[in-house]
Amino acid sequence: MSLKAEVTLHTASLRRYALVLTRDATAADDLVQETLLKAIDKADTWQPGTNLRPWLFRIMHNTHISELRRLKTRSDAAPDLPEPVVPDHQHTQLELKQVLQALDQLPEAQRNPIILIALREMSYAEAARALDVPLGTFMSRLGRGREALRQIVSGLGKGKLAVLRRKGNI
Amino acid sequence: MTQETPSEQNLGLDDELMAYVDGHLPPERMAEVEARLARDPEARAATASWRHNDNLIRQMAQTADDLPANMRLAALERELAAKLQARKRRAFVLGPALGRIAASVLIFAAGWGAHGFFGSASQIAGADYPQFVSATMTGHQARQQAAVQQAEFRPDEMDMALDWMSAQMQRKIDSPKLERLGYEVESARLLASESGPLAIFHYRDGEGQRVTVSITPHAPDQAEYKLRVVRLEQDSMAYWTDAGLDYSVIGDVDLGRITTLAAAVRD
Structure with missing residues (x-):
């Protein structure tokens, strides 16, 4: 190339x-x-x-x-x-907004590893080099960040999805 | 700010689960993790969530592919590619090996004394070259030798060639090592010249430019040759004596390049 x-x-x-x-x-x-x-x-x-x-x-x-x-x-x-290139489905749109909101609550050091790996364009080692941190530090931040994101999304989801369900939108 | 329980930390720091989600495990390990997940609902929920969140982020990122073309970015891409290409060319010319050789050129030249370092055309007109230099010139220009060829070796036989040459000259003969400068050895020959055994190495670079190196034992009754770098009609040539061996290098290059080649041989 x-x-x-x-x-x-x-x-x-x-x-x-x-x-x-x-x-x-x-x-x-x-x-x-x-x-x-x-x-x-x-x-x-x-x-x-x-x-x-x-x-x-x-x-x-x-x-x-x-x-x-x-x-x-x-x-x-x-x-x-x-507009995301995802099915124009209210549930998915809401989930995306929740994930992005949750990402914003994470420290930068955890947010960036999650995004880089989600893109699926770099190995762990390459992404660690891109962020200028040792591989071990990168893996730790990725893992802690993913878990923290899951917990935040889970908390957000319980509230907002419940509202949509009550309205019969999903 | 988020607080992590010990359980969350353990899952987040499980490299095997992480590699599973990102598809970095070999098939047999994938099967093992899947068996583990079947028994562990907490890990199953965590990995499903990580993967789902990744998918959402990636789908959002991919909407960038539908953004309108940006002419300014396209122009910068071209400019960057040109800069990187130039960087690549410079790195080839001044790479780590060449940097080391460039340093040795200075030491090499300083060791011989800068005064009278380069020979001029007038100085070499009608000059009497050492016999081994004449043999190298003949070998380089015509690929024929005014001497008896004792052996010829292919590029994949260089170890054998160096062993053979060392045995014939009764001293260790090292490779000229011009590969560091982008040359590939084409052949090596051992000749019987008037002044004794003569090792000749023929090299060629990616553009087909040929360089010939000769090594022969220094005759004990002769004075040692200080480094001479001379410009011939078409080629440049360097020759010198070092540690009981006479060396010569000849190629269709300028004087600076032949000095670099000579330093690489000596390095």
């Missing part, structure tokens, strides 16, 4: 990751654009022969963290969520 084709492939992956991080199409493309600009600037730090994907994701991760620090708070762009 040519480098151009590889970069195009990874940019599509970066857009997916950015969309989950920002929850907004314009903000996602801005984040990808900033990532590519920094990658161009840091091209000499890439080691030929190593996987380009973790290198690019690491730049995006650091860019996103810097942006969060600059804004001091996460964007509350949830109302601007793009």
Whole structure:
């Protein structure tokens, strides 16, 4: 695969990751654009022969963290969520919103491993490199994060799904 | 902020369950975990939930594929690919092995003294080269030797060639090691020249450029040759004496490159 084709492939992956991080199409493309600009600037730090994907994701991760620090708070762009490519089913939409809300309650250190692995585009080792943490730390954060997410979603679900059931919508 | 019970921590820190959910287990281990899950409702619920949440996140992420094309991103992709390609080329030219060799070029040159290091065309006009250098030049240009060929070895016989050459010259002959510079050995020959046994190695790089290296025992009644790097009509050549052996390297390259090649042989 040519480098151009590889970069195009990874940019599509970066857009997916950015969309989950920002929850907004314009903000996602801005984040990808900033990532590519920094990658161009840091091209000499890439080691030929190593996987380009973790290198690019690491730049995006650091860019996103810097942006969060600059804004001091996460964007509350949830109302601007793009329409998910999932069955237009109220139950699924609600579940997705619950999972995203629950993700927002997790610390950044646990949220990012969950998202990276959910994309199914990197191995554990590559994702750990992208986040610049040792593999053991990454696995620990992924596991604790997944369990915490499950508990939060479970708590949210009991309330909101019960309301929908009462209304006869699901 | 979330509080974890000991039970949650145990499940979250179970690498086997994690690998099961992410499909990283071999089939036999998958079957073992599935058997475990059949007996353990808590682990079954946890893994089902992790997988379900992952699926929702991934489906949401994949909606990015339906976003309109972004021309600015496409332009940046092209610029990045070009930069990385340039980086790749530079890394090839100045990779770790070459960096080490470049350092040894400096040591090599400094050791011989920079003064008069490079020979000029006028200096070599009509110059008398050592006999082994003439044999190398002939061998490089015509792939024929004004000497008797005793043995020829294929690339996969280099270990045998070095053993054979070492035995014939009664001293250890090492590989010229030009593979670090992107060359592949094509053949090695042992010749019987007027001045004694002569080992010749023929190399070629990815673009078909040939380089020839010769090694022969230094005649004890001759003065040792300091490094000379000279420009010939088409080729450049380096020759020197080191540790009782005379070396020469010749190729259609510039003087800087032939010095790098010579340093790699000496390294």
